[in-house]
Amino acid sequence: MSEIIEVQNVSKSYWRDSLEISVLHNISLKVNEGEFLALMGPSGSGKTTLLNLIAGIDRPTKGKLIVAGTDIASLGESALAKWRSASVGFVFQFYNLIPVLTAFENVELPLLLTKLSKSERRKHVEATLDIVGLGDRIHHYPKQLSGGQEQRVAIARAIVTDPVLLVADEPTGDLDRTSAEEILTLMERLNKEFNKTILMVTHDPHAAQRARIVRHLEKGDLTEGDNHENIKAHI
Amino acid sequence: MRILKLIFKNTLRHKLRSSLTILGIAIAVIAFGLLRTVVTAWSVGVEAASADRLITRHSVSFIFPLPLSYRDKIEQIPGVDEVSFSNWFGGVYKDKNNFFARMAVRDNIFDVYPEYAVPKDQLDIYDKERNSCIIGKDIAEKYKLKPGDIISMEGDIYPGQWDFVVRGIYQPKYKTTDGTQMFFHWDYLNERMTKEMPGRANDVGWYIIKIKDPSQSAVISEKVDALFKNSPAETKTETERAFNQGFLASTSAIITAMDVMSFMIIGIIMLVLGNTMIMASRERTREYAVFKTLGFSGKHMVGLILGESMFISCLGSFVGLMLVFPIVASFEKFIPKAFFPVFYIEPITLILAVSAALLIGVAAAIFPIQRVLNTKIVEGFRFVG
Numbered sequence: 349m350s351e352i353i354e355v356q357n358v359s360k361s362y363w364r365d366s367l368e369i370s371v372l373h374n375i376s377l378k379v380n381e382g383e384f385l386a387l388m389g390p391s392g393s394g395k396t397t398l399l400n401l402i403a404g405i406d407r408p409t410k411g412k413l414i415v416a417g418t419d420i421a422s423l424g425e426s427a428l429a430k431w432r433s434a435s436v437g438f439v440f441q442f443y444n445l446i447p448v449l450t451a452f453e454n455v456e457l458p459l460l461l462t463k464l465s466k467s468e469r470r471k472h473v474e475a476t477l478d479i480v481g482l483g484d485r486i487h488h489y490p491k492q493l494s495g496g497q498e499q500r501v502a503i504a505r506a507i508v509t510d511p512v513l514l515v516a517d518e519p520t521g522d523l524d525r526t527s528a529e530e531i532l533t534l535m536e537r538l539n540k541e542f543n544k545t546i547l548m549v550t551h552d553p554h555a556a557q558r559a560r561i562v563r564h565l566e567k568g569d570l571t572e573g574d575n576h577e578n579i580k581a582h583i
Numbered sequence: 584m585r586i587l588k589l590i591f592k593n594t595l596r597h598k599l600r601s602s603l604t605i606l607g608i609a610i611a612v613i614a615f616g617l618l619r620t621v622v623t624a625w626s627v628g629v630e631a632a633s634a635d636r637l638i639t640r641h642s643v644s645f646i647f648p649l650p651l652s653y654r655d656k657i658e659q660i661p662g663v664d665e666v667s668f669s670n671w672f673g674g675v676y677k678d679k680n681n682f683f684a685r686m687a688v689r690d691n692i693f694d695v696y697p698e699y700a701v702p703k704d705q706l707d708i709y710d711k712e713r714n715s716c717i718i719g720k721d722i723a724e725k726y727k728l729k730p731g732d733i734i735s736m737e738g739d740i741y742p743g744q745w746d747f748v749v750r751g752i753y754q755p756k757y758k759t760t761d762g763t764q765m766f767f768h769w770d771y772l773n774e775r776m777t778k779e780m781p782g783r784a785n786d787v788g789w790y791i792i793k794i795k796d797p798s799q800s801a802v803i804s805e806k807v808d809a810l811f812k813n814s815p816a817e818t819k820t821e822t823e824r825a826f827n828q829g830f831l832a833s834t835s836a837i838i839t840a841m842d843v844m845s846f847m848i849i850g851i852i853m854l855v856l857g858n859t860m861i862m863a864s865r866e867r868t869r870e871y872a873v874f875k876t877l878g879f880s881g882k883h884m885v886g887l888i889l890g891e892s893m894f895i896s897c898l899g900s901f902v903g904l905m906l907v908f909p910i911v912a913s914f915e916k917f918i919p920k921a922f923f924p925v926f927y928i929e930p931i932t933l934i935l936a937v938s939a940a941l942l943i944g945v946a947a948a949i950f951p952i953q954r955v956l957n958t959k960i961v962e963g964f965r966f967v968g
């Protein structure tokens with residue numbers, strides 16, 4: 349199996365009024381293609397920051413990031429945007445759907461940047477909404493959907509362009525237990541049936557249990573050798 | 584196509600806010616159109632109305648007469664079309680309270696003042712008789728006078744008993760043309776003065792000079808006054824417009840204020856739309872971060888914001904332009920024609936209004952666009968509005 353993510357000695361700092369806040373310290377991480385990895389850790393440990401770096405919506409202060417075969421830290425702004433739309437799908441804690449667009453239109457958004465014709469786009473969108481089980485909610489607006497349904501629309505939007513990598517930042521953080529289980533089951537399916545590599549940030553041990561590998565982040569450092577036994581101890 | 588739909592949907596998001604902004608722009612366009620129309624109509628009116636007439640009077644005061652000999656000298660000045668003159672007669676008609684202007688005038692006065700419209704046949708008879716007179720329509724109505732009637736007057740400035748035969752009634756051409764004047768032959772006055780008070784013979788109250796080119800008024804005025812410099816009766820010549828100083832000085836200040844105001848309105852409405860756009864784009868900070876995450880570029884963000892801004896400003900201007908025509912038309916009815924002979928929306932006003940709308944649309948989008956382009960994706964997601 350080939351590596352789809354290779355994080356090499358990456359550090360990230362933010363500056364607040366000339367005060368340096370070091371968030372990630374010299375992180376290295378390798379993820380194989382087709383993997384389902386959960387990233388755990390307490391709030392403020394840098395999970396979101398690491399995810400954003402890997403997904404190419406933020407830039408490291410130091411180090412190298414090779415994702416889906418591209419050295420993304422060296423890409424220019426527009427090349428990076430192109431790379432993102434082709435290679436990564438994003439799922440957020442608060443869904444981040446566009447409220448004035450229907451489920452169909454939200455899922456169609458990433459396809460507007462492709463060369464697909466209108467009818468081809470329609471086919472893709474409908475098929476994807478079927479996969480997430482919302483074939484009958486196509487013309488609903490986000491506020492007409494439940495939280496779990498909104499998150500499924502968001503997942504559909506993330507996978508409609510068929511990216512190799514799916515990143516999810518606390519995708520069940522805002523959902524009740526049942527809806528959360530549904531979302532996790534869907535992600536498992538995407539990983540197994542559709543061979544998506546999934547990188548999921550969570551601090552919910554139940555969620556992490558669904559992943560095949562779990563890594564921990566503590567105050568900006570990746571701790572080694574974690575496994576499911578440790579998680580079970582947490583539950 | 585999708586982007587247009589999104590722009591449209593975004594505009595409808597805060598229906599009240601968008602409607603108020605559109606209404607504000609519409610009102611601004613109407614105010615702008617109306618103000619500009621008054622300003623342009625005024626300047627057109629002022630130029631057309633009376634700038635081709637100069638008044639020459641004694642430099643000290645009105646009550647001092649000028650010699651008749653000035654007439655021929657003034658007529659020699661290049662650019663002078665016609666020279667007429669006039670004396671204030673005064674007098675008492677029946678009762679001291681019956682006041683109206685009575686003027687002894689040179690026979691060509693009705694060429695110089697075409698706004699006093701006298702029927703041709705009446706004018707012909709007037710010209711032939713020594714003691715005939717022409718009165719305004721309002722005087723004729725008030726004192727029930729008709730052609731053939733005798734007006735007897737007791738002179739004060741020019742003492743004695745004076746009888747005039749009404750031979751014509753003039754119609755005021757414009758709403759503000761004075762219909763209450765009486766004109767009679769200056770020659771009639773002068774004949775009696777020559778006989779009875781020779782010292783006052785050949786006295787002229789003031790000269791009225793019709794010039795060929797209104798733009799030459801300043802030059803010709805100077806030439807007239809230069810002609811009589813250092814003579815016993817120095818003159819002061821100015822346009823009829825300037826002659827009515829009191830009225831015009833205040834009016835032109837109002838017009839200038841309107842002129843300035845019309846452009847200030849554009850500035851104000853720019854701030855209103857700018858504020859709307861800034862609020863709208865702040866609320867959508869997270870959404871813009873989503874768009875960028877999905878791979879949409881700065882150009883797309885510019886399109887979304889500029890598109891919405893232009894959509895609102897164009898819609899507002901359209902509503903305003905639709906309403907400004909009937910409003911200006913109904914205004915026209917209440918506007919004095921003599922000062923505003925033309926009162927309609929000039930093409931330049933429309934062009935200005937439309938370009939102002941486009942300018943407002945662009946200007947209002949600048950700050951939101953700058954903000955969106957400068958906000959990094961991760962900052963956008965962390966933003967709490």
Ligand SMILES: Nc1ncnc2c1ncn2[C@@H]1O[C@H](COP(=O)(O)OP(=O)(O)O)[C@@H](O)[C@H]1O
Nearest residue numbers: 362371390391392393394395396397398961962
């Ligand atoms: N854009 C930013 N500017 C300044 N500080 C930031 C920024 N993003 C994250 N941080 C800080 O970095 C630390 C890690 O944040 P984050 O990666 O969101 O943690 P987690 O997702 O594990 O809760 C926090 O202390 C946070 O305040």
Ligand SMILES: [Mg+2]
Nearest residue numbers: 395396397517
């Ligand atoms: Mg986080």
